Amino acid sequence: MEPDTLLARITDYTSRPYPYPLYAELREAGPVVRQADGSCLVGTYHEIAALLHDPRMSVDPRTRGEVTHKPPFLRLDDPEHHRLRTLAMRPFGPPHSPGRVDAMRGEIDRITEGLMEPFEAGSQVDIVDDFAYPLPVTVICRLLGVPREDEPLFRAWSDALVAAADVRPEADTTEADKAGDQARIEMGGYLVNLAEQRRGRPGDDMLSAFVNEPDPALRLTQEELAETAVLLLIAGHETTVNLITNGVLTLLRQPEHLDHLRREPALLPRAVEELLRYEPPVHMRERVPHADIEVSGTTISPGTSVVLVLASGNRDPKRFPDPDRFDPTRPDIEHLGFGGGIHLCYGAPLARIEAESALGALIPWLGSARLSQDPPPYRQNAMLRGPRHLPVDL
Structure with missing residues (x-):
């Protein structure tokens, strides 16, 4: 097949269970592979790492005129990105010292144990719905200060936002984009209203910290608060669901x-x-x-969509020996799982704690468990790839 169809084939739902042969094809085709829609794919480790650190590469969708509203700081460039990221990180605790996330280790373990109480031998559980989804949602809602009874509201909002965030070959506005915009507005409004209820009456939560910041220079505007709170809630659980579920699937496949x-x-x-x-x-x-960039002899023009295929870079044989083998004793794992550069995932410490707690609790149960379906049904999203359900017989 032609290399200029790779993005379409990778994002096609039939490729979701095992996209890695397509990633190998991408690496073979070259560090930069132009697509029929004008975009470029990059799938080799060293080139991806360099571009993640290149200040000429923008994440702001307004660069291409895709949105008019100010996006969350995850989709902003410096210096505005640095300002908002710094303000958003303040409630987590001072840099390089134990903060709010580390203090939650014990509570995360207790939430994990509580979710496993219904597990019993001879039953079937869905690792996604019964465990991997409720764990990080419960954790991030407690960090933000969302009442437990309101946690179910976020499932539909999250699904709509994640569907809109996917990488697609075409750039036209879709129904998923419209639904994502509506979900962003509704969720942002809910979180701002919740935060305003804590103004002058702070609790021990992040929304309280945002609205009761004493320094006017460090306060978020209402729009910034809405976007930041939505981002924290979505980014605080969506990727962790996939990490836990993919971990269980990998371990059950490799006993x-x-x-x-x-x-x-x-x-x-x-x-x-x-x-x-x-x-x-x-x-x-x-x-x-936003300027000409040369990558391994190929010049990429300003305004070109460049898709960095992180999962392909993670299996680049020029960087990792025997990359298609899962090896928990691998000595050198400088992966791209959390991105890189100034936009390195700010939730990485929380995701690591949750994954360790979840897998540590599940492993004793998985020795005699078996997959009810392999491959399992996957989510539609090609960017945030993971099973939609993972039924397991205990």
Whole structure:
């Protein structure tokens, strides 16, 4: 097949269970592969890493006139990105010191144990609906200060926002984009209203910290608060759902590693890093250059959509020996699972804690478990790739 159809084939739903042969084809075709729609794909590790750190690469959708409203800081360039990211991170605690997330380790373990109470031998559970989804949603809602009874509201909003955020070959506005915009407005309005209820009456939560900031220079505007709170809630759980679910799927497919981790639980943090390389929760990121950029002899013009296929870079044999093998003892795992550069995932520490807690609790159950369906049904989203359901017989 022609290389200029690779993006269409990668994003086609039939490729979702196992896109890795297409990624190998992408790497073979060259560091930069032009597509029929005018975009460029990059699938080799070193080129992706360099572009993630290149200040000429923009994440702002307004660069291409795709949106008119101010996007969340995840989709902004410096210096505005740095300002808002710094303000959003303040409630997590001071840099390089134990903060709010580290303090939640015990509570995360308790939430994990509570979700596993209904598990019993001889039953079937859906790892996504019964465990991997409710765990990070509960955690991020508690961090933000969302009442438990309101947590179910976020499922539909999250699904709409994630569907709109996918990488697609065509650039036209779709029904998914419209639904995503509506969900963003509704969720933002809900979170701002919740925050305003804490103004002058702060609790020990992040929304309270945002609206009760004493320094006027460090306060978020209402629009910035809405976008930041929505971003924290979505980014705080969507990728973690995939990380946990992909981890369970990988271990059930490779019982020798499951047994190894059961015997040596101290390996679990390294195993989570290897999962972030081997089956990452985020497969692609889009960037747009605002100046000519040369990549391995190919010049990419300003305004071109550049899709960085992180999951392909994670399996680049020029960077990782035997890259298609899952190895929880791999000594060098400098993966692209959390992106890189100034937009390195700010929720990475929380995701690692949640994944370690979840897999640590599940591993004793998985030794005698089996997959009810393999491959399982996957989510539509090609960028945030993971099973939509993962039924397992205990």
